[in-house]
Amino acid sequence: MKTYQPLIAIACTFLLGCGGSNKQSTEGKEQEESPEFPSELIDFNAYPDNPIFTGTGQPTWDEHIRERGYILKEDTIYKMWYTGFQTENKSLSLGYATSADGINWDRYPGNPVFDGSWTEDMMVIKVDGLYQMFAEGRGDIAHRLSSPEGIRWTDHGSLDIRQVSGEPLSEGPYGTPTAWLENGVWYLFYERNDLGIWLATSKDLQVWTNMQDEPVIEMGPEVYDKYGLAVNQIVKYNGTYYAYYHGTAFEDWHEWSTNVAASKNLMHWTKYEGNPIMGENRSSGILVPDGSGFRLYTMHDKVEVFLSKN
Template sequence: MGSWEEESASHPRVLFDGKIYRMWYMGMDYDYKRGLGLAMSKDGVHWTKYEGNPVLGPGEEGEWDDYGPEVPAIIYDKKECLFKMWYMGANEPYASIGSGYAWSKDGIHWTKYEHNPVLKIGEEGEWDQYYAALETVVYDGRIYRGWYTGFQDDSWYAHIGYCWSKDGIHWHKYKENPVLAPVPGTWNEAGIWVSSVVHKDGLYYMFYDGGDYAGSNSIAYATSKDGKNWEPYEDNPIFFASDSGFDDFWVLTPWVKYMRHEWKMWYTAINQDWVQSMGYASSREHPYIHQRQIARVNHHCIESIEPNPCSDYATIRIKMEQPGMVSMNILRTDGSLVQQLVNRKYEAGTHEIHFNASALHNGVYLCNLKLNDYKETKMMVKN
């Protein structure tokens, strides 16, 4: 029997009490069951996992979260001496029916609210009718302010909404939602996902990630005076995938804290083999976490996927400067195989691979190319 996190470990959420860093993160097994684990650190970089993980697991079969909790928002309420968590619940491998609430005295033993979920998906026709994940909460001692990722259908075209609550249980969605949306033709045209909001010196700083249809995913930030009206930073994105290593494909789910005169960020990293892990970055340059952009030079590459998004058929065009063995696979976003398109030798030149996508459910997929020792992945959307 495999580990509860054998498929992935991602979505870090970190709190610091002045002595110890605590990280709660999401793990998933090969049956797509999710759980939340705990790790602890003295420096925020070197972590020790709690031996009793996961600390929060799936609900009983038939319950709203029987595939498990995901993407938690965590705060510590000093007045009540409680850790408070809001988490997305799933009852199918790729579906959500809102966000639930749980609390704990020690961050290990959690009690789920018996009337979960506390933030439900929208009504039919609303922008968040398919998905509502409350991913970050700011509490000022009177009002809980939350920001959540939502989308209308299984195309995963995500926007960001705002909500508030007096008790952390009964939430009110802002009538003018969504408060931040993707921009067609830009780095975030395929959707944006909120991860963390920091309130500092009278401003809210939102850190979020977004992707384009070419397959890139990067991290950005925006500012707001009221938490509702947001101004994205003009030079977004601020943090990119590396040119090699553990985060050379996607960077996402930024969890940012400002402490000890420094911005600290923990994030999910995905490499070209779709191995998910977690990374750390920091900056004293307010609020730039990272300012470099990697320009890759590929001798063998996926030139295009057309059309993208597609409804029935798509053509994948590859360019090779040398002959070699080509393996082309369509993957789900968790890295599992949907279909192998080709596995054969090609001569140097430009080649077209035709793909019938009509049997796929609407959503986001990955087009994964392996050419000799070279690997490349691009995103494809079915609608």
């Protein structure tokens, strides 16, 4: 029987990706079994009434939405967090919406639920009854927030990420954070200028240390992620980790696609040969369980849903 573990419980869900061939030069990878890419994780049909959620188009705090939002399904309720902003006011705020069917959404009447600091490009996981959010702050510096119910958020500040040696990272952005928890260890996937994916770990959510000082997923050589990539989500399915990530084939980053990579150990990744699984600027893909199958939501700069073909 196939098993799916969302970035909660044993592990947490989110992030990572490589590009398209099965060649990733990492020591020892030649001996690893090539991962499979089940059709239920990569083959989707567009819902006919997309988009299902957008900015208001009015002079409200969420006139527009941007970057990666995140969706969790808990029992029978879909929960979505998203970043909103106004044309006249570029300050970003965090919104919250819920849905009984994952299609029709109700904005929380007390929105925005957080505007105490710059928060965008976020992901959310729930561990031991507490929601943990990993997001970009000003300057594309990753930070962590927490909440008891997903509405009242406390900002715990920028993530302290160190090199293997224990020295601080070099100056510059480190964003699009995606976290995974397994066996008491937190794994953090992050990008630097969208030019590669790095992996750091922590046991206390306070200090994160790189597993290696080079990316675990690099740009290219495939065209679709030749000029940039960042992980959105990691899921574990049938004993294999899958990273849903966005990549761009354009030097000016004017269009991004959704792609998938797979790994047996979170370090060595194989890109799906059929990438991208979503093009036409449908990026920031998030996989959500749907009965016996899955849905794929893309979330920048509108929310669209794609239903499994199986």
